[in-house]
Amino acid sequence: MKLMHNILNKIKPHFEEGGKLQTLYPAYDAFETFLFVPNHTSDSGTHIKDAVDLKRTMVLVIIALIPCLLFGMWNTGYQYFSQLQEGMTGFQDSYTNWEYFFFGLCKVLPLIIVSYVVGLSVEFYFAVKRKHQVNEGYLVTGMLIPLTMPIDVPLWMLALSVVFAVVIGKEVFGGTGMNILNPALTARAFIFFAYPTKMSGDKVWVNQAGSLDGVSGETALGELATLINVDSSNINTSNIFSQFSNDGIYSLSNAFFGIIPGSVGETSVLAILIGACVLLFTGVGSRIIMFSMFFGGLLMAYILNLVGPETNLFMSLPPIHQLCLGGFFFGMVFMATDPVSAAQTTKGKIIYGFLCGVLSILIRIVNPAYPEGVMVAILFMNVMAPLIDHYVVQANINRRLKRIETNE
């Protein structure tokens, strides 16, 4: 530690003004402050400051993501081997949980490495160009992006989406704290619209599903979307729907524990809720947004369930089961709560979260073109958040103006 400090002090002059590597100072600074919380003392305002800083806040989000990440790795292996051996009896005996996990690790790790290396390179480039410090925002974004991707996404595509998200989603607005859209969802939306074959359909959610015959790697929501406007008495339809019953592969318990195909980190509600507990307990994630989004989604699912016509079995799924499928919980806990792109005021957060939930389920069920609506709903509400805040703030302004009038 002392040695580290000495080395840093020794090379520091090269990066400071007048040194040979002066232009790279932000990179040096990022490295130094990564290792050591700097010895800065307050020079204006309060003489004491809270121990928390942005690095601490961001690392807590990453800790909250670990359960999703680990489970996602296991599930990647499990889905691969179970689909591979579909129909063969006793497959559970032939592989251990460690083998599932190790298989998943080998598949997921490259995604994470590519995401961080590419994303941080772009961040450092902008920091050096604009002569500002490297912000910590990408530490979380870089973890979120691979978790929202299908396991088979090509690495170059992932790299491209990361560049798009960091440059267009964030840096053009001025960097961390200035962005309008959630950068991680921007990356996902980029692939979703630019390379739809890699992001939707039935062949991408399980590793190598495309090259194996007879493998159904469809997500639960993909299957459900095929049920819209189809005669429910059709044998094929009821076969599909029976997968959602208690002993089907998309049963409520499977959906809750996450043993279903899907994006790497989104499947397990349990793992996400563990992460949510970390965020809520430490106060890093907004509980207002999480709860209002949950109730918004639940209410919408319940309403559609009530009014759903016989021909639309999608709507007849119980509301809680509906929420446990797809990326609803992942979006609710990790995406909608991004403090920069969400609403900033308390009342605004309630409205924002509620509408995120309502729209997620509405788009998912009513619009068959998008089997999953969470991403689009949150991005849409990101755009709307400043408008919501505007009216909340305006109400405060009007209250103050009214006070003058009543005084006069």
Added chain:
Amino acid sequence: MDVKITKGVDIKIKGIADRVYANISPSKYYAVKPSDFHLLIPKLIVKVGDSVKAGDVLFHDKNMERIKFTSPVSGVISDIVRGAKRKILEVVIEAGDEIQYKEFEKRNLASLNRNSIIQDLLISGLWPVIRQRPFSTIANPDDEPKAIFISAFDSSPLAPDNDFIFHGDKDLFQLGLDIVSQLCNGTTHLNVDGNSNSAKVFSNAKGVQINNIYGPHPSGNVGVQIHHLAPINKGDVVWYLAPQDVLTIARFFKDGKYDASKIVALTGAKVKKPRYYRIIQGMSITPMIQDNLLDGDKRFISGNVLTGTKINQDGFIGFYDFQISVITEGNYSEFFGWLLPGFHKYSLSRTFFSWLNRKNEYDLDSNTHGEERAFVMSGQYEKYMPIDIFPVHLIKSILIEDIELMENLGIYEVDPEDFALCEFACTSKIPVQQIIRRGLDLIKKECS
């Protein structure tokens, strides 16, 4: 009236002063610092080597000659310290052995009226104790204030306990209140701490409206109290002063001399024996801290740790301060400080594992614990802002210098000190008080 404040927090910092007076031999050096008076441009009257009595004018306000600043002690002007652009920082007086007072005309207390009080305060150099909101500058004697506020308690960290300080000063304080309340046709508010039983000197005061203020810091800030009792709209002016200054005013009218004595608390984790001291305005802190400090790098603050001014080891106490804080200077680097569990760290959030063993007091130092960043977290300031405004939106309106928006968002109701807790808690380490000050200065400049 009762005012209950729910938003805010009392920071658990170590080093509160024991309720005893320490005896010290008075310092030889005293100073009046023009920088204590916000936006003041001083015009010097004296030069180095001049002899002055207590109450003699040292300098006056360049824009309003009537506002004078007088010497707290008698002696010789020993130094005039100047900073960049020859800005006057300190007028230092070397005190003689015994204080000689300038004789002011003694008034019949029964025949005082608003104008005569203002005149007397102006010539004696006592006027600057009265400040105004918005802007927290010295009050303009030509204004008609909407109300006068006296906060009888200080809720800031390690603040001196006025119940202790005012023991036995009941009559003098009442006299001061009678004089001060004549300055305003509106109400004079005396705000007492509702959390504990206030001393009789405050709760039995006559001729003023007594309000009980409940809740954590910043409940003692006049800005917060004004917001709940007599909110400031554009064009309104409210005057305020510290309770000890009420005593000084009373002494002046009673004895006809400028007796600038006051009681201050020496506090902070780096003080061996934190105690109360009877001193004279502007005294050098040297006698108080001599042989009374612990080892290690220290920071000396005139005022409290949230809003005070950094001074040198041989610096002088500020005009509006009743407290000296000495804390650890946090000029150390911490290996992976942001990643380790941090069982001993003080944070208002639960981001460190210190929630496992909460202590009653912490040795908080001046380290910033991280670097400045753009706004990321939301809802953080609101937890510590008992004024009905949107702090972050107000700060952003100041950053883009949109004056109309600032006015709409309520800048007239706030003062930098009301944002001190926000600045303490801020994850992004944004210099909030500085920004608020900049916004207020900008408006002041536009208005004049």
